[in-house]
Amino acid sequence: MTEKLRVSSVYIVMAIICVIVMFPLLLAVILPLQASDELAGTLSPLIKFNGDYSKIDYIAQYPTLDNFKELLLYTPDFYRVFWNSFLITGSILLFQTLAAIPAAWAFARFKFKGRKLLFDIYIIFMLIPFQVTMLSQYLVIDCMKLMNTRLAVILPAIFSTFPVFLIYRGFADIPRDVADSARIDGANEWQVLRYIGLPLGRSGILACVVLSFLDLWNMVEQPLTFLKNKRLYPLSLYLPMLGADSGAILLSAAIVTLIPAVFVFVIGQEELEQGIIASALKE
Known part of the structure; x- marks a missing residue:
């Protein structure tokens, strides 16, 4: 009892x-x-x-449903900021994944001098908030003449260390005998990664995509720092601009903004759970 x-x-x-x-x-x-x-x-x-x-x-x-009708039919600004969010988030996810997969594979499968130290540095960088690196990123982007462009938001996020950490665990759990057998049969390293690493590390990669999407879709500080032209603002900055006096549009836009995040989470929930569990295990 x-x-x-x-x-x-x-x-x-x-x-x-x-x-x-x-x-x-x-x-x-x-x-x-x-x-x-x-x-x-x-x-x-x-x-x-x-x-x-x-x-x-x-x-x-x-x-x-008049509020949604007003938003979707008579508020063209919403489609512009929605496209900005989609373009920024999609571009970062694509190139971030392409950069993180080879890096995670190298950390998980190769033994080289300084590997553990370099990986520990990666983890430390992952823990550093944006506020700490904001000024240095601002100076670099300004020297590259990229201020007030979408690339100012996209480029720094591509080389984030968090996706490398999350994908790393999925690759590290692949039995070495499987990869060694493929090498004995004549496969080069890229073929081993493509035909063995990617299928077996699928959970970590998809978990990385889901978590990164949820984070990037709601990104505020980076576009607020690097973008001055309001026509380039994503949804995360458009909603606060509306204010309580435009409550009907604001609330309707908030629901529409929430739909892609909920959709991605529901579709990738199983892989997200498996990827997080795998990343929590000790090597």
């Missing part, structure tokens, strides 16, 4: 935490479905605080 009570208590606590975490997301889904008058009444205390607090109807009195 005591064991059942303990398990029940754990489930209750987890359910409460889940409700607390999901509550903002629930509001983000409910509010854009409200009619303009109803939504204006909900948001008016946030726009001009007069001592009253916002009252939220958790079930819209007159559910409507």
Whole structure:
């Protein structure tokens, strides 16, 4: 009986935490479905605080999709910033993966002098936040005449150390006998990587893609630092620009912005879990 009570208590606590975490997301889904008058009444205390607090109807009195219609049909700026986010995120993911896979393969499969020290330096760089390296990146990008261009955001992110660390574990777990057998049969190193490393390290690579997408899609500090032209802003900077006075467009855009992230997470959830578990294991 005591064991059942303990398990029940754990489930209750987890359910409460889940409700607390999901509550903002629930509001983000409910509010854009409200009619303009109803939504204006909900948001008016946030726009001009007069001592009253916002009252939220958790079930819209007159559910409507007019807010999404306004966003998707009569807000062309949204498509521009959506394209900026897609272009920046897609470019970084593509070239980041192409750079990380050979580096992770070299760390996992080759034995060379200074390998562990170099890998430890990689880990240290992974722990350094952007605020520490912001000034040095700014100076380098300015010398390259890339300020206020998409490349200013894309290039530094391509050589991130986190994807190397995540993919490394998947390659390190491949039995050496399998790769050695391929080499004996005449395969060169690129063929071993292509036909053995990539299929067997698939979980780590896909976990890297999913986590990197979720991070890059919501990137704020890098584009805010390197981009001055608002026409180049991604969605992560476009939403704060709207403000509470454009609440209907803001809330609708937030939901549309959330859809790609949720889609990528759901599709890659299994690989993400396997990749994280593998990366947590000690060598």
